[in-house]
Amino acid sequence: MLALIAALGCPAAAVADVGMLAIDPARSAVDIDVSATADSFTVHMQRFSASIAVDGELGNVVTADVHFRFADLKSGDDERDAEMDSWAQMDQFPDGEFTLDSAGHGDSGQYSVRGRLRLHGVERDVQIPVMVSVNPQGLVLEGTASLDTREYGLPVYRKFFFFKVNPVVQVRFRLVGRLVIP
Numbered sequence: 001m002l003a004l005i006a007a008l009g010c011p012a013a014a015v016a017d018v019g020m021l022a023i024d025p026a027r028s029a030v031d032i033d034v035s036a037t038a039d040s041f042t043v044h045m046q047r048f049s050a051s052i053a054v055d056g057e058l059g060n061v062v063t064a065d066v067h068f069r070f071a072d073l074k075s076g077d078d079e080r081d082a083e084m085d086s087w088a089q090m091d092q093f094p095d096g097e098f099t100l101d102s103a104g105h106g107d108s109g110q111y112s113v114r115g116r117l118r119l120h121g122v123e124r125d126v127q128i129p130v131m132v133s134v135n136p137q138g139l140v141l142e143g144t145a146s147l148d149t150r151e152y153g154l155p156v157y158r159k160f161f162f163f164k165v166n167p168v169v170q171v172r173f174r175l176v177g178r179l180v181i182p
Contacts, residue, residue: 018062019181021052027137027176032073032147035166041080047072054179064100064115087157093120101125109133113143119152138178145171 030045048068054061070090075081100115111130116123130143149167150156157165 017181019054019179021050021054021139021175021177022180023050023052023175023177024138028174030068030171030173033170033172034075035169037162037164041075041077043073043075043084045072046074050175052175052177061100061103064098064103066098068096069094070096083157083159088120088154098126103130117147119149120154122152124151137176139176141173141175143173147171 025047030048032043032045034041034043045068048066050064050066052061052064070085070088071094073081073084075084095118097118098115099118100113102114104112104114106112109132111132113128113130115126115128117126126145126147128143128145130141133140133142147169149169154167156167
């Protein structure tokens with residue numbers, strides 16, 4: 001992991017310090033793929049905040065917290081977004097959060113990330129496979145996880161007796177950033 005930090009342009013003297021991953025929002029994305037009876041669609045998270053600390057000496061992620069607001073989830077269809085906000089009871093549960101518990105290293109940049117996800121006032125343990133790589137843009141964290149919205153107290157969305165949204169969604173993310181050591 002020392003090579004990873006060196007590749008990110010950190011001076012050798014700073015390698016022993018804990019640094020923060022400065023996320024580039026223009027190159028990062030969090031999307032949710034939703035399947036429905038008549039129409040499948042993708043919801044894009046327009047804004048989120050991520051605080052990820054990395055131990056420069058060992059290259060381990062020390063802490064990671066990602067916060068978002070349901071108001072920042074948009075499908076590109078205003079009517080659908082209003083129905084989604086009502087279904088998620090956004091007025092009562094406006095925020096979501098992921099907090100890292102551990103990250104186990106696998107082969108070729110693959111990690112198994114464990115943490116807690118809080119949605120709709122319910123917190124559950126989650127495990128997410130994450131691929132870590134370095135490219136000219138910086139450090140890249142990518143992953144996909146299935147999420148069953150029923151596990152967070154959300155009902156199956158139905159409309160007109162035949163239209164149904166699959167409660168299992170696919171969350172895809174790509175976080176691009178640079179390690180900043182104070």
